[in-house]
Amino acid sequence: MAKTVRFHELGGPEVLKVEEVEIGEPGKGELRIRVDAIGLNRAEALFRAGFYFYQPTLPASGIGYEASGTVDAVGDGVDGFVPGDAVSTIPAFYMNEYATYGEQVIVPAAAAVRRQEGIDAVTSAAVWIAYTTAYGMLVEIGQIGAGDTVLITAASSSVGLAAIQIANHLGAIPIATTRTSDKKQQLLQAGAAHVIATEEEDLVTRVRALTGDGGVELAVDAIGGAGVHTVVSSVVRGGTLVLYGALDPSPMPLPFADDGRGRNIRWYYFAELTLDQPQQLRRAELFINAGLRSGSLSPVIDRTFDLDDVVEAHRYLESNAQVGKIVLTVRH
Amino acid sequence: MAKTVRFHELGGPEVLKVEEVEIGEPGKGELRIRVDAIGLNRAEALFRAGFYFYQPTLPASGIGYEASGTVDAVGDGVDGFVPGDAVSTIPAFYMNEYATYGEQVIVPAAAAVRRQEGIDAVTSAAVWIAYTTAYGMLVEIGQIGAGDTVLITAASSSVGLAAIQIANHLGAIPIATTRTSDKKQQLLQAGAAHVIATEEEDLVTRVRALTGDGGVELAVDAIGGAGVHTVVSSVVRGGTLVLYGALDPSPMPLPFADDGRGRNIRWYYFAELTLDQPQQLRRAELFINAGLRSGSLSPVIDRTFDLDDVVEAHRYLESNAQVGKIVLTVRH
Numbered sequence: 001m002a003k004t005v006r007f008h009e010l011g012g013p014e015v016l017k018v019e020e021v022e023i024g025e026p027g028k029g030e031l032r033i034r035v036d037a038i039g040l041n042r043a044e045a046l047f048r049a050g051f052y053f054y055q056p057t058l059p060a061s062g063i064g065y066e067a068s069g070t071v072d073a074v075g076d077g078v079d080g081f082v083p084g085d086a087v088s089t090i091p092a093f094y095m096n097e098y099a100t101y102g103e104q105v106i107v108p109a110a111a112a113v114r115r116q117e118g119i120d121a122v123t124s125a126a127v128w129i130a131y132t133t134a135y136g137m138l139v140e141i142g143q144i145g146a147g148d149t150v151l152i153t154a155a156s157s158s159v160g161l162a163a164i165q166i167a168n169h170l171g172a173i174p175i176a177t178t179r180t181s182d183k184k185q186q187l188l189q190a191g192a193a194h195v196i197a198t199e200e201e202d203l204v205t206r207v208r209a210l211t212g213d214g215g216v217e218l219a220v221d222a223i224g225g226a227g228v229h230t231v232v233s234s235v236v237r238g239g240t241l242v243l244y245g246a247l248d249p250s251p252m253p254l255p256f257a258d259d260g261r262g263r264n265i266r267w268y269y270f271a272e273l274t275l276d277q278p279q280q281l282r283r284a285e286l287f288i289n290a291g292l293r294s295g296s297l298s299p300v301i302d303r304t305f306d307l308d309d310v311v312e313a314h315r316y317l318e319s320n321a322q323v324g325k326i327v328l329t330v331r332h
Numbered sequence: 333m334a335k336t337v338r339f340h341e342l343g344g345p346e347v348l349k350v351e352e353v354e355i356g357e358p359g360k361g362e363l364r365i366r367v368d369a370i371g372l373n374r375a376e377a378l379f380r381a382g383f384y385f386y387q388p389t390l391p392a393s394g395i396g397y398e399a400s401g402t403v404d405a406v407g408d409g410v411d412g413f414v415p416g417d418a419v420s421t422i423p424a425f426y427m428n429e430y431a432t433y434g435e436q437v438i439v440p441a442a443a444a445v446r447r448q449e450g451i452d453a454v455t456s457a458a459v460w461i462a463y464t465t466a467y468g469m470l471v472e473i474g475q476i477g478a479g480d481t482v483l484i485t486a487a488s489s490s491v492g493l494a495a496i497q498i499a500n501h502l503g504a505i506p507i508a509t510t511r512t513s514d515k516k517q518q519l520l521q522a523g524a525a526h527v528i529a530t531e532e533e534d535l536v537t538r539v540r541a542l543t544g545d546g547g548v549e550l551a552v553d554a555i556g557g558a559g560v561h562t563v564v565s566s567v568v569r570g571g572t573l574v575l576y577g578a579l580d581p582s583p584m585p586l587p588f589a590d591d592g593r594g595r596n597i598r599w600y601y602f603a604e605l606t607l608d609q610p611q612q613l614r615r616a617e618l619f620i621n622a623g624l625r626s627g628s629l630s631p632v633i634d635r636t637f638d639l640d641d642v643v644e645a646h647r648y649l650e651s652n653a654q655v656g657k658i659v660l661t662v663r664h
Contacts, residue, residue, distance in 0.1 A: 053592040237608065253584065260385045261608065262599040269592050276569065276593065 003330075005101035005310050006060050010050035013314035016063070016101075018307065023104045026075035031109050033087060036121035038101055038307070038328040039066035040317050041129050042157075042245070047095055048314070053269075054094060062099025065091035067107075068115060068124035069330075078109040086115040090128040092274040092281070101310065103330050111274075113285060116292050126158065126299035126325040129270060131288045132281070134162035134220075136273040137242045138170070139287065140280055141266055142218040146171030149211050151219035151234055153177045154247060155187055155195075156323040161300045163220055164191045169296045175210060177203065186323045190300060198227075207234040215239060225250040232263050240264040300324030306331065335662075337433035337642050338392050342382035345646035348395070348433075350639065355436045358407035363441050365419060368453035370433055370639070370660040371398035372649050373461050374489075374577070379427055380646070385601075386426060394431025397423040399439075400447060400456035401662075410441040418447040422460040422613070424606040433642065435662050443606075445617060448624050458490065458631035458657040461602060463620045464613070466494035466552075468605040469574045470502075471619065472612050473598055474550040478503030481543050483551035483566055485509045486579060487519055487527075488655040493632045495552055496523045501628045507542060509535065518655045522632060539566040547571060557582040564595050572596040632656030638663065 004021040026032045044063050046052040056063075068088040071081050081087070089100055092111040099105065115124045138144050144167065152163045155176030167174035168191045176192035178184065184195045196206045207215060215236035221228065225248025232241050241263055246252065273280045291297030302322035305313035307330050317326050336353040358364045376395050378384040388395075400420040403413050413419070421432055424443040431437065447456045470476050476499065484495045487508030499506035500523045508524035510516065516527045528538045539547060547568035553560065557580025564573050573595055578584065605612045623629030634654035637645035639662045649658050 237604070251585065260601050261604050262601060265597040265599075267594040267597075269594060272569070272593050 002102055002104035003307060004062065004103070004105075005064070005307070006062055007048055007056070008059050008061075010048070010056070010058075012049070013045075013311045013318070015048060016310050016314060018310060021102070023102075023106060026073050026106050028076045029078060029109055030075040030106050031071050031078060031081055031087070031112055032073040032104060032106050033067060033069040033089070033112070034072045034104055034332070035067045035069040035100070035102060035330050036332075037068050037125035037304075037330065038064055039125040039127075039129065039158075040313060040326040040328065041065055042247075042317065043129075044095070045314055045318055054096060057096045061096060062101065063095055064100035064102075064105075065089070065095065066125050066129055067100035067105060068121045071112075072104070075109070081109060081112065086124075087112040088115055088124045088128060089113075090132065090274050090281070091270055101307070101328070103307070103332070116289055119292060122301060122304060122327050122329065123299050125327050126301055127288065127292070130158035130162040130299065130325065131166070131291075131297060132273055132284050133159045133244060133268070133270040134166050135284045135287055136270065136280065137220045137244060137268055138163060138166050138172075138218065140273065140283075141242055141268065142220075142240055144170060144172045144218055147173070148217040149173045149175060151175045151177065151207060151216040151231070152192075153198075153220070153231060154222045154245075155192060156183045157222060158299065158325040159222065159244070161190050161324055162297070165291070165297050169291055175207065175216065183323055190323070203230050204233045211236070218242070220244065223247045224252045226252070228252055232265070235263045237261045238263070240266060242266045242268050244268040244270075302326055304329050334434055334436035335639060336394065336435070336437075337396070337639070338394055339380055339388070340391050340393075342380070342388070342390075344381070345377075345643045345650070347380060348642050348646060350642060353434070355434075355438060358405050358438050360408045361410060361441055362407040362438050363403050363410060363413055363419070363444055364405035364436060364438050365399060365401040365421070365444070366404045366436055366664070367399045367401040367432070367434060367662050368664075369400050369457035369636075369662065370396055371457040371459075371461065371490075372645060372658040372660065373397055374579075374649065375461075376427070377646055377650055386428060389428045393428060394433065395427055396432035396434075396437075397421065397427065398457050398461055399432035399437060400453045403444075404436070407441070413441060413444065418456075419444040420447055420456045420460060421445075422464065422606050423602055424613070433639070433660070435639070435664070448621055451624060454633060454636060454659050454661065455631050457659050458633055459620065459624070462490035462494040462631065462657065463498070463623075463629060464605055464616050465491045465576060465600070465602040466498050467616045467619055468602060468612065469552045469576060469600055470495060470498050470504075470550065472605065472615075473574055473600065474552075474572055476502060476504045476550055479505070480549040481505045481507060483507050483509065483539060483548040483563070484524075485530075485552070485563060486554040486577075487524060488515045489554060490631065490657040491554065491576070493522050493656055494629070497623070497629050501623055507539065507548065515655055522655070535562050536565045543568070550574070552576065555579045556584045558584070560584055564597070567595045569593045570595070572598060574598045574600045576600045576602075634658055636661050
């Protein structure tokens with residue numbers, strides 16, 4: 001029996017229950033992992049509430065995409081992992097099939113990566129969604145290079161901070177947005193070249209001033225809603241806006257820039273890379289591990305909670321008070 | 333004095349008036365053209381009604397992007413043209429600055445191209461908006477190649493027919509849509525590999541069947557509105573939808589495909605190429621002239637009207653009864 005977070009109805013953080021569940025043995029192509037730490041993501045809050053783009057399988061659903069720990073059993077047909085290996089999970093599955101919030105979890109072996117030497121369990125649990133998402137948007141789709149400017153909205157999220165680091169790693173110029181000045185210093189310390197407080201300054205005017213009137217080559221936006229029009233108007237003609245979230249639930253019209261000229265608009269979901277594109281995923285792993293080794297990529301951890309306090313952790317996740325990742329830790 | 337079409341108020345076709353206007357001499361960098369034929373475009377109907385993305389300068393506005401004719405005067409600083417040259421215009425200006433509906437018109441020399449040998453005046457007036465728009469979408473943005481499938485909505489428009497021909501020219505497979513079966517045979521004769529009547533068949537089902545379930549690599553859509561969701565769901569994961577019109581005035585939500593995976597969405601306006609990108613325009617000219625010479629590109633002319641019948645011609649333009657281009661002819 002192992003402590004496992006499950007929910008039996010859709011709703012707020014309070015629907016999450018810590019239950020003792022028999023985990024069993026890993027099947028063909030699966031690993032069982034003794035979990036040390038679990039990274040939290042907004043996708044999980046949406047999934048719990050029934051607002052994610054696929055639905056949990058009730059009456060009892062697990063939850064979670066990210067964990068770090070140690071392999072403790074290996075299913076048939078799995079090459080390359082043995083019990084005792086330190087691993088992290090990448091989000092290469094659906095949460096109604098596999099889940100990571102628990103002391104012991106089973107995941108597909110294809111969703112496990114070896115942990116880098118010298119990176120602790122909490123940090124290892126905070127890497128893979130944020131950095132594969134940011135890598136996919138900035139490198140595979142945006143193809144940004146040195147000297148390009150990148151606008152990053154909701155920049156204090158774990159994906160936003162990963163995007164800032166990847167932009168800097170490549171010699172590009174990250175411009176971060178945040179609603180008020182409260183998080184400005186933290187974002188500058190996290191590597192943003194410029195920070196724009198969108199409730200206090202005009203986004204398009206600031207971006208044009210910073211880019212010599214042209215706009216950014218790439219914008220990555222987690223907010224969506226009616227504000228997309230402003231974001232797209234901050235992009236240079238022919239540049240790209242990648243949308244990867246819809247924190248603002250207001251209707252999102254197809255955004256045309258004021259000048260009548262086109263921009264590329266791309267909806268992005270991390271599983272495009274982690275599930276659909278094995279070669280992209282392999283490149284992402286190499287890129288991210290290289291950055292972790294050199295230290296140029298380094299997840300920002302905002303706060304940790306004990307697994308037993310998962311309800312409180314989800315409340316904090318939805319408060320938008322954090323800068324960086326929230327992680328659950330598991331005491332053994 | 334020369335017959336010139338002008339309008340003094342926004343409205344339906346009837347606001348267009350044929351008036352005698354003194355044209356004067358071409359200024360610096362301009363040509364004066366004795367016009368033989370004038371290609372009509374939906375952009376002009378929108379401009380006349382006040383629905384285009386820029387407004388006419390009233391109380392008297394000219395209108396028109398395309399004409400073919402003969403240079404009859406050359407302004408200062410113009411190289412490469414002399415009186416007597418047979419030319420056509422490309423839409424490299426705004427209609428509140430220059431216009432082409434008239435017996436004699438002045439345009440920027442940068443908006444003139446030499447007519448190909450053996451191509452008559454009516455055909456020459458029907459080339460440049462349709463083929464530069466289709467070329468920009470299929471070649472410069474879509475980068476389609478042999479074997480790719482391309483979905484072309486509202487395919488009986490002049491741009492739609494040009495897109496069919498360019499797809500065939502490159503060894504790609506054009507799938508045309510039209511509302512009912514009425515124009516099906518004409519579209520097959522015009523080169524469509526497949527025709528889907530969208531009011532009689534399910535677009536996504538047909539496209540998936542034709543493409544082995546994946547969807548098309550590129551869709552070019554002039555319709556927009558709520559139907560964009562269906563068009564985007566006909567595009568393969570990671571493929572591209574280029575929107576170049578909004579014939580359907582219903583709200584156009586940012587379209588996400590049902591599977592949660594991203595597609596590239598691109599608003600396109602022909603002046604991105606003809607006004608903003610001289611190198612793309614040069615490539616477009618070479619590409620289109622090569623196709624005109626070999627005959628693989630050949631504008632479809634639906635019907636011609638006399639310049640005096642411009643009101644009737646605009647009514648017909650807005651009837652959606654045509655397959656291909658409507659052209660005004662000028663008697664001298």
